[in-house]
Amino acid sequence: MELSYFPGCSLKAQGHENNLSLIEFSRAVHVELIELPDWNCCGSSSAHAIDPTVAALLPQRNLSLAPKGRPLLVACPSCLLRLKQAHLALVRDEAAQAAYEQRWQTEFDPDLEIIHFFELFSRIDLSRYLDNGENRLNNIRFAPYYGCMLARPPDLRFEANYHGLMESVLTRLGAKALSWGYGTRCCGTFLSVAKPDLATTVVNGIVSGAMDVEAECLVTACAMCHLNLEIRCTLPKRIPILHFSELLSLALGTSDPKRWFPKHLVDPRPLLKKRGLL
Amino acid sequence: MIDLDSCDQSLFPTVHRSSRTDFAACLQCKSCGNGCPFVSAMDFTPNQIIRLVQLGMAPQALESATIWICVGCNTCTINCPMAIDIPAVMDALRHLALERGVAIAEPDILEFHREVLHSVERYGRTHKLEIMMRYKLKTLDLFSDLGVGLRMLKKRKLDLTPSKIDDIHHLDPVFKG
Structure with a gap:
């Protein structure tokens, strides 16, 4: 299967370990990711905060670059929202479509599928790559952390949702999902820069919430959440924060996970060694 | 006392x-304010902001900290029994605050957003190191995060050079209208 791939700034320029492991996992399940040529920033939290025109047009250019007939896989939950909202706004407004075509000198594709990495799991058969009863992740206890990615603005309420996806996939791979109270608590996004103390309060609540249920690690599907949980946590004792894609790659035995584990600010290697996963 | 006139x-x-x-x-x-992770840093809860707008109390709404503290995580919206897109109201109020030139309650947050857009205009993507350095200079807060920044650099969490798009002029319709 071939998919266009939109990594977004967070994976491309900072969450390298997320990007590498996501690409390697996809390769292992025979999905070829073709990076969207010359993609640009989706506008992040800042464009819609202060400039509605820039916020509307930045995702549009990305839509204009996507080849027809090939779904666009997005790695970052926040980029996904921006791209989907921009696409939906165009689908609903013919005048805006005409302006789009004039602006970007290309035909608008109302059928472009924009999917999150999670949606890959409804398109592949993971059991093809596993033997029955295999326990590849050796009962590692994880707290699934979704941040704000399960919350949607009302105009996207009928789009695919992902409740429980990390739990079901990682359980299938032999990890043990824990039930806890902070899985959908926002990480603070840009407040981590402008209000670090506020972000620290929230992040410490999340990480200690995971440790209270005896999690050995937190698993997140967002590179920004990952960064905030790592840099803003001030607890004396902390657990590693792993990207969902890292555990997937590890379970599927891709080439060299040791390449990206050293990039963590909280080293996950002692835990992974203890569990016999490295 | 509200003077409706x-x-x-x-x-x-x-x-x-x-x-x-x-x-x-x-x-x-x-429900919005009760679920909001950042309500402690807000001067009005989201439902209070909506009330202010309904009553036409422009200075209170537009000069509030709330509209800048809101990160748009959609927790309030998902809780709202009337499916009101509350982050969209916050967006609209921020835009209006900038348009009318009122006092900005959280100038540092505005400065951060401006630095992000500056980076996107320049490179087509965000260059986090430059955003952070420019932000720290503008807000005269040079040392508070030095330790974190150095650890990130050491782990290659912050790239020194920007990831750029090839055809920056293709973004002209976005920034130059």
Whole structure:
């Protein structure tokens, strides 16, 4: 299967370990990711905060670059929202479509599928790559952390949702999902820069919430959440924060996970060694 | 005491038009504020902001810290029994605050957003190191995060050079209209 791939700034320029492991996992399940040529920033939290025109047009250019007939896989939950909202706004407004075509000198594709990495799991058969009863992740206890990615603005309420996806996939791979109270608590996004103390309060609540249920690690599907949980946590004792894609790659035995584990600010290697996963 | 004669009758229709959400439906049930992870840093809860807009109390709404503290995580929206797009109301109020040139309650947050857009205009993507350095210079807060920054650099969490798009002029319709 071939998919266009939109990594977004967070994976491309900072969450390298997320990007590498996501690409390697996809390769292992025979999905070829073709990076969207010359993609640009989706506008992040800042464009819609202060400039509605820039916020509307930045995702549009990305839509204009996507080849027809090939779904666009997005790695970052926040980029996904921006791209989907921009696409939906165009689908609903013919005048805006005409302006789009004039602006970007290309035909608008109302059928472009924009999917999150999670949606890959409804398109592949993971059991093809596993033997029955295999326990590849050796009962590692994880707290699934979704941040704000399960919350949607009302105009996207009928789009695919992902409740429980990390739990079901990682359980299938032999990890043990824990039930806890902070899985959908926002990480603070840009407040981590402008209000670090506020972000620290929230992040410490999340990480200690995971440790209270005896999690050995937190698993997140967002590179920004990952960064905030790592840099803003001030607890004396902390657990590693792993990207969902890292555990997937590890379970599927891709080439060299040791390449990206050293990039963590909280080293996950002692835990992974203890569990016999490295 | 609310002096209705001095209220701004244009505020409600203006925000309604630009947010495209029907916040007249607000029940004042407070689900939004009760679920908000950052309500402790807000001067008004989200439902109070909606009330201010309904009443036309423009200075209170536009000069509030709340509209800048809101990160748009959609927790409030998902809790709202009337499916009001509350982050869209916050967006609309921020835009109006900038348009009318009122006092900004959280200038540092505005500065951060400006630095992000500056980076996107320049490279087509965000260059986090430069955003952070420019932000720290502008807000005269050079040392508070030095330790974190150095650890990130050491782990290659912050790239020294920007990831750029090839054809920056292709973005002209976005920034140059």
